[in-house]
Amino acid sequence: MNDMTLTERAVNATDNKITARNVQVYYGESHAIKDVDVDILDKTVTAFIGPSGCGKSTFLRCLNRMNDTIDICRVQGEILLDSEDIYDRRVDPVQLRAKVGMVFQKPNPFPKSIYDNVAYGPKIHGLTRNRTELDEVVEASLRKAALWNEVKDRLTAPGTGLSGGQQQRLCIARAIATSPEVLLMDEPCSALDPIATAQVEELIDELRTNFSVVIVTHSMQQAARVSQKTAFFHLGNLVEYDDTDKIFTNPTDPRTESYITGRIG
């Protein structure tokens, strides 16, 4: 690895954005997340990896209370965003999700124009005062999502008419339009071809200058490419959490070693 790459990949933030302590998640009687403690850093990409069913998505959904939408799901423990308990009764989950945005596995643009997809969040949260400001937010979000040049001449066309990779970047633009502080991405490239995947990965690297990004991925290559921190989950436990380079070159726990060398998973 040359110096340039090292500089680019260096973990340049030490501030905690999210602090999770003693987190348990149950689906009915089933204990899906067990005693998880983790500190998610600001301006850093954190990857969640682990075999299918180990709880990566479940834990990710705890971070913006998306699990609230699943009736049988119960979350216990403490999750702080900056120093605020996101499960406090006074916290409005809708406001929280504007601060902790989410991008899903399958691109899911609204059946609306490209413009309206991005304008939706700022409008419902009252973040802009007039059409000029809204136009500015839409343009800035599409630029940050590296989509502006491809769509600027057809903002009124339906978002669903874009290619899969463009739709996913549109969903990223929609998520960042509310100026979130954290962006959660649940396997955001799994429905994309290699070229679109490379574009989204490049974008993730740029996004970390402004946001804390947490990405669930099945691809260890992807985790190694995009993240600075990696958390390895196994059977609902957070087995190991460390610098990505350490996890992939010199893991401490034998279960991590088995997973990254392909012996479990």
Ligand SMILES: Nc1ncnc2c1ncn2[C@@H]1O[C@H](COP(=O)(O)OP(=O)(O)OP(=O)(O)O)[C@@H](O)[C@H]1O
């Ligand atoms: N809505 C749900 N209702 C009941 N059980 C669920 C639900 N969602 C997940 N689970 C269970 O919780 C456990 C963790 O699932 P989760 O989807 O979080 O794992 P994952 O690591 O993200 O898996 P994958 O990599 O396959 O997406 C699994 O045993 C799963 O069956």
